[in-house]
Amino acid sequence: MxxxxxxxxxxxxxxxxxxxxxxxxxxxxxxxxxxxxxxxxxxxxxxxxxxxxxxxxxxxxxxxxxxxxxxxxxxxxxxxxxxxxxxxxxxxxxxxxxxxxxxxxxxxxxxxxxxxxxxxxxxxxxxxxxxxxxxxxxxxxxxxxxxxxxxxxxxxxxxxxxxxxxxxxxxxxxxxxxxxxxxxxxxxxxxxxxxxxxxxxxxxxxxxxxxxxxxxxxxxxxxxxxxxxxxxxxxxxxxxxxxxxxxxxxxxxxxxxxxxxxxxxxxxxxxxxxxxxxxxxxxxxxxxxVFYDFIYKNIKINYDGNEKITNFAAQYKEELVNGNINFNAYIAKVDDLEVFFGHEVFDAQGAMYEDQDENFPKLDQKANFCLNKKLNFVNGLIKK
Missing domain, CATH: 3.40.630.10 (Zn peptidases)
Incomplete structure (x- = not known):
C-alpha cells in the first residue's frame, strides 16, 4: 500500500x-x-x-x-x-x-x-x-x-x-x-x-x-x-x-x-x-x-564599552491576531547555547549587532536587528 x-x-x-x-x-x-x-x-x-x-x-x-x-x-x-x-x-x-x-x-x-x-x-x-x-x-x-x-x-x-x-x-x-x-x-x-x-x-x-x-x-x-x-x-x-x-x-x-x-x-x-x-x-x-527556532552565532556586540563575540537564540510565539496566527520571533536566550540546535542557524562571522534599542540582544525583545549596518533581520529572518 x-x-x-x-x-x-x-x-x-x-x-x-x-x-x-x-x-x-x-x-x-x-x-x-x-x-x-x-x-x-x-x-x-x-x-x-x-x-x-x-x-x-x-x-x-x-x-x-x-x-x-x-x-x-x-x-x-x-x-x-x-x-x-x-x-x-x-x-x-x-x-x-x-x-x-x-x-x-x-x-x-x-x-x-x-x-x-x-x-x-x-x-x-x-x-x-x-x-x-x-x-x-x-x-x-x-x-x-x-x-x-x-x-x-x-x-x-x-x-x-x-x-x-x-x-x-x-x-x-x-x-x-x-x-x-x-x-x-x-x-x-x-x-x-x-x-x-x-x-x-x-x-x-x-x-x-x-x-x-x-x-x-x-x-x-x-x-x-x-x-x-x-x-x-x-x-x-x-x-x-x-x-x-x-x-x-x-x-x-x-x-x-x-x-x-x-x-x-x-x-x-x-x-x-x-x-x-x-x-x-x-x-x-x-x-x-534542544531546539530554538533561530540561533545566531558569532555576533559582535559592544558590552560596557568592550567588544565581545556572543551567540543568541530567538523563538517564535504563536499569537492570534484578527483570526490569524502570527509567528512572531522574540529573543529567548543569550549565550550558553552549546547544547542547543536551531531550526535556522545564521553564522554572523563577527558582524556587529545593532538594533533600535541598546544595541544588545535582550530577552523577550523582538528579533529585529541589523548586522554591519547592511544585513537586516525582521522577525528573525533576513529581510530580502
Missing part, C-alpha cells in the same frame, strides 16, 4: 494551517454524517457543542480525541483525513469499517481552539483534570470513555518546536508514548499492547522520516488522561505531532500522523503485532528540549 498516495487522495482540503476552530470542522462533520454517525455529547464552558462521531460496526473499539489543548490542531487535520478514507468506498475502508468501531471526539476543547490556548475557557489544562473532573470537557471525555468501553485509546496532541530526538540534531517530527499506569512505570498487559503498537508505527515511519521519531517521557501522573486510562486497563497511546523542517503550518507533519494512524489500524486488523516489542520501543530515542 502506498501510504503517501493514500494521504494525498484523502486529504481534507477544506482545513489547513494551525488555527482550527469549531467553525472550521462543523461543515465537514455535517458532510460525513451520512448515517447519523454524529451527535452532540456535551458543551464547553462557553456553551460550544462537543461532537462525537462514531463509525464502523467492528468488534475492536478505538477511542480517539483531538484538540484537548485548543492550540494543537495537527492531529485534528489528520483525523479528518483518516475519516475520509473510511468514506471513500475502497476495499480498505470496507475492511476497517467491518472490523473496527471508531469513536472520535475531534475537538474536545472548542473554546481553547477559538482562543488558540492550551487550556479551556476557565484556564484549566484538561490534561491535568482527569481525576478531579472539574471541567465540562473533562466530564464529557470520561463519560464517553465509560459508555464506549474502548479496546484502545488514541490521545492526539501537538508538541512545540523545542523538542528534538535526543541529541541527534533532528527535530522530533512525531513522538509517541505508552503512558505509565503506576509510579514504578511497570509494564502490564495493557501497557504492553500500547508499546507493541508504537513499535510497529515507529518502524513504518522510519521509512519516511528516519531519525525524526521520539519517545515522550513516561513519568507517571495520574492527573493526565493517558495515565488514567492506562491505569484503568485500556491500552493508551499518546501521539505528539511535532516539527518538520520549515513546516510551521504542520501540513507535512499532518501526513505522518495520518500514516501512523492508518498503519496502526492495519497492524491491529492483520494481527501482526508481536507479543513483546519493549526493546524496540525503548530504543526510540527520548524527546529532549
Amino acid at each position: 502506498n501510504l503517501e498516495q493514500l494521504f494525498l487522495d484523502n486529504k481534507e482540503k477544506t482545513i489547513e494551517g494551525r488555527y482550527l476552530t469549531l467553525e472550521s470542522i462543523e461543515p465537514i462533520l455535517k458532510r460525513i454524517n451520512t448515517n447519523k454517525q454524529l451527535s452532540v455529547v456535551g458543551e464547553s464552558v462557553q456553551g460550544r457543542p462537543i461532537y462525537k462521531y462514531v463509525i464502523g460496526t467492528g468488534k475492536t473499539k478505538i477511542y480517539l480525541w483531538s484538540q484537548m489543548h485548543g492550540n494543537e490542531s495537527t492531529t485534528t487535520k489528520a483525523l479528518f483525513d483518516f475519516l475520509n478514507v473510511l468514506h471513500n468506498g475502497s476495499d480498505l475502508a470496507k475492511d476497517l469499517l467491518a472490523n473496527f468501531t471508531f469513536c472520535c471526539l475531534p475537538m474536545l476543547n472548542p473554546d481553547g481552539a477559538t482562543l488558540y490556548t492550551r487550556s479551556n475557557a476557565n484556564e484549566i489544562d484538561l490534561n491535568r483534570d482527569s481525576q478531579n473532573l472539574t471541567q465540562p470537557e473533562s466530564k464529557v471525555l470520561r463519560a464517553v470513555f465509560e459508555g464506549f468501553k474502548p479496546d484502545f485509546c488514541y490521545n492526539l496532541h501537538d508538541q512545540r518546536t523545542i523538542f528534538g530526538v535526543a541529541d541527534t540534531g533532528k527535530p522530533a517530527t512525531v513522538s509517541f508514548l505508552a503512558p505509565s499506569y503506576n509510579e514504578e512505570r511497570e509494564i502490564n498487559d495493557s501497557r504492553q499492547k500500547a508499546i507493541n503498537l508504537i513499535a510497529g508505527m515507529n518502524a513504518v515511519l522510519q521509512e519516511f522520516i528516519p531519525g525524526h521519531i521520539g519517545r515522550f517521557d513516561d513519568s507517571f501522573n495520574i492527573n493526565c488522561i493517558g495515565d488514567t486510562f492506562q491505569y484503568l486497563g485500556v491500552p493508551t497511546i499518546l501521539f505528539e505531532a511535532g516539527h518538520y523542517p520549515r513546516d510551521y503550518e504542520r501540513e507535512i507533519t499532518r501526513k505522518y500522523i495520518f500514516i501512523a494512524l492508518v498503519s496502526s489500524f492495519k497492524m491491529l486488523n492483520e494481527n501482526v503485532i508481536e507479543i513483546n516489542r519493549t526493546d524496540d520501543y525503548l530504543n526510540i530515542p527520548q524527546n529532549k528540549v
Whole structure:
C-alpha cells in the first residue's frame, strides 16, 4: 500500500494551517454524517457543542480525541483525513469499517481552539483534570470513555518546536508514548499492547522520516488522561505531532500522523503485532528540549564599552491576531547555547549587532536587528 498516495487522495482540503476552530470542522462533520454517525455529547464552558462521531460496526473499539489543548490542531487535520478514507468506498475502508468501531471526539476543547490556548475557557489544562473532573470537557471525555468501553485509546496532541530526538540534531517530527499506569512505570498487559503498537508505527515511519521519531517521557501522573486510562486497563497511546523542517503550518507533519494512524489500524486488523516489542520501543530515542527556532552565532556586540563575540537564540510565539496566527520571533536566550540546535542557524562571522534599542540582544525583545549596518533581520529572518 502506498501510504503517501493514500494521504494525498484523502486529504481534507477544506482545513489547513494551525488555527482550527469549531467553525472550521462543523461543515465537514455535517458532510460525513451520512448515517447519523454524529451527535452532540456535551458543551464547553462557553456553551460550544462537543461532537462525537462514531463509525464502523467492528468488534475492536478505538477511542480517539483531538484538540484537548485548543492550540494543537495537527492531529485534528489528520483525523479528518483518516475519516475520509473510511468514506471513500475502497476495499480498505470496507475492511476497517467491518472490523473496527471508531469513536472520535475531534475537538474536545472548542473554546481553547477559538482562543488558540492550551487550556479551556476557565484556564484549566484538561490534561491535568482527569481525576478531579472539574471541567465540562473533562466530564464529557470520561463519560464517553465509560459508555464506549474502548479496546484502545488514541490521545492526539501537538508538541512545540523545542523538542528534538535526543541529541541527534533532528527535530522530533512525531513522538509517541505508552503512558505509565503506576509510579514504578511497570509494564502490564495493557501497557504492553500500547508499546507493541508504537513499535510497529515507529518502524513504518522510519521509512519516511528516519531519525525524526521520539519517545515522550513516561513519568507517571495520574492527573493526565493517558495515565488514567492506562491505569484503568485500556491500552493508551499518546501521539505528539511535532516539527518538520520549515513546516510551521504542520501540513507535512499532518501526513505522518495520518500514516501512523492508518498503519496502526492495519497492524491491529492483520494481527501482526508481536507479543513483546519493549526493546524496540525503548530504543526510540527520548524527546529532549534542544531546539530554538533561530540561533545566531558569532555576533559582535559592544558590552560596557568592550567588544565581545556572543551567540543568541530567538523563538517564535504563536499569537492570534484578527483570526490569524502570527509567528512572531522574540529573543529567548543569550549565550550558553552549546547544547542547543536551531531550526535556522545564521553564522554572523563577527558582524556587529545593532538594533533600535541598546544595541544588545535582550530577552523577550523582538528579533529585529541589523548586522554591519547592511544585513537586516525582521522577525528573525533576513529581510530580502
